[in-house]
Amino acid sequence: MLTKVIPQAKIDHVRKWMERADKVVIVTHVAPDGDAIGSSLGLYHYLEAQGKTVNVIVPNAFPDFLRWMPGAKDILRYDKYKEFADELIAGADVIFCLDFNALKRIGKMADAVAASPARKAMIDHHPDPEDFCRITISHPEIASTSELIFRLICRVGDFGEMSRESAECIYTGMMTDTGGFTYNSNDREIYFIISELISKGIDKDAIYRKVYNTYSESRLRLMGFVLYEKMTVFHEFNAALITLTYAEQQQFNYVKGDSEGFVNIPLSVKNVRLSAFLREDRDSDMIKISLRSVGDFPCNKLASEFFGGGGHLNASGGEFYGTMSDAIELYKRALVKYQEELTKK
Ligand code: 5GP
Ligand code: MN
Numbered sequence: 001m002l003t004k005v006i007p008q009a010k011i012d013h014v015r016k017w018m019e020r021a022d023k024v025v026i027v028t029h030v031a032p033d034g035d036a037i038g039s040s041l042g043l044y045h046y047l048e049a050q051g052k053t054v055n056v057i058v059p060n061a062f063p064d065f066l067r068w069m070p071g072a073k074d075i076l077r078y079d080k081y082k083e084f085a086d087e088l089i090a091g092a093d094v095i096f097c098l099d100f101n102a103l104k105r106i107g108k109m110a111d112a113v114a115a116s117p118a119r120k121a122m123i124d125h126h127p128d129p130e131d132f133c134r135i136t137i138s139h140p141e142i143a144s145t146s147e148l149i150f151r152l153i154c155r156v157g158d159f160g161e162m163s164r165e166s167a168e169c170i171y172t173g174m175m176t177d178t179g180g181f182t183y184n185s186n187d188r189e190i191y192f193i194i195s196e197l198i199s200k201g202i203d204k205d206a207i208y209r210k211v212y213n214t215y216s217e218s219r220l221r222l223m224g225f226v227l228y229e230k231m232t233v234f235h236e237f238n239a240a241l242i243t244l245t246y247a248e249q250q251q252f253n254y255v256k257g258d259s260e261g262f263v264n265i266p267l268s269v270k271n272v273r274l275s276a277f278l279r280e281d282r283d284s285d286m287i288k289i290s291l292r293s294v295g296d297f298p299c300n301k302l303a304s305e306f307f308g309g310g311g312h313l314n315a316s317g318g319e320f321y322g323t324m325s326d327a328i329e330l331y332k333r334a335l336v337k338y339q340e341e342l343t344k345k
Pocket of ligand 1: 126315316
């Protein structure tokens with residue numbers, strides 16, 4: 001029923017590694033999102049059931065709304081337990097690099113992963129993968145890494161063995177990387193996969209509620225504030241911008257994840273094709289940029305050209321070291337540069 005997206009030779013290669021490995025480490029990108037955690041835990045449950053010793057290691061914290069996920073409590077944070085994590089990384093037989101395409105995307109973990117003698121396999125859907133893994137399974141045409149994990153488990157012939165826990169994690173990643181199947185989600189095979197996941201006993205409606213409907217009151221008020229006070233629509237560019245300073249975050253008892261999804265909201269304004277969200281991040285002393293676009297406008301190109309970042313055609317991000325007003329100016333310059341593409345009929 002499913003197209004064989006991953007080449008057979010790579011499936012065979014990964015299968016051989018998985019059969020032989022005892023100690024497996026799974027790593028994913030900084031500020032892990034639903035797909036990063038979903039793909040990692042989806043694979044984690046599968047490999048644990050095969051009797052492997054598996055550790056999921058993430059560079060830093062992930063949002064509270066992912067904490068319910070089965071296995072989330074066992075995830076090791078590199079920023080908290082560096083020494084232990086370094087040992088696991090160095091001693092692993094196989095390291096799976098999930099949902100990122102370049103070592104710099106795992107921050108401070110990069111050196112340990114690069115230095116480890118473990119066999120490394122990348123499974124990812126970001127364009128332009130760097131060459132740091134023996135096996136690189138890179139499919140930008142697939143909406144989520146979690147979907148690739150599903151496809152991998154099926155192709156090694158183990159769909160029958162997939163647990164409900166694994167299916168829940170995979171579904172979560174597929175859902176979050178498509179905004180609840182509202183973008184990047186026209187591939188009909190996605191819905192075949194969902195049907196298969198439901199056959200494993202997942203409650204997709206409950207998962208939606210657990211991810212999207214468990215915010216704090218202050219987060220909702222923050223959303224009201226930014227939409228009323230902090231959103232600019234540049235009609236002549238079909239673009240929008242929301243900014244959020246550190247002082248404003250404090251005013252609303254901001255916790256990590258509270259601005260998740262804000263960047264998507266201006267896309268609901270008629271004709272808006274590009275939206276940016278700029279947030280002062282005190283932890284890393286920079287301004288974090290999130291970009292979203294609709295249709296064929298490549299917001300990843302803009303992210304890499306102006307904000308040293310990258311990502312997908314319709315969802316990308318980057319960083320800016322400087323003041324908020326300078327970041328805003330830079331965004332406006334980017335709009336001028338891309339005006340023609342943003343306003344073409
Ligand atoms: P978000 O806006 O949800 O933080 O990120 C959306 C997507 O943009 C991510 O899935 C990732 O692909 C990409 N992205 C975000 N920040 C960065 C960055 O600093 N550098 C690169 N290369 N990609 C980023
Ligand atoms: Mn992803």
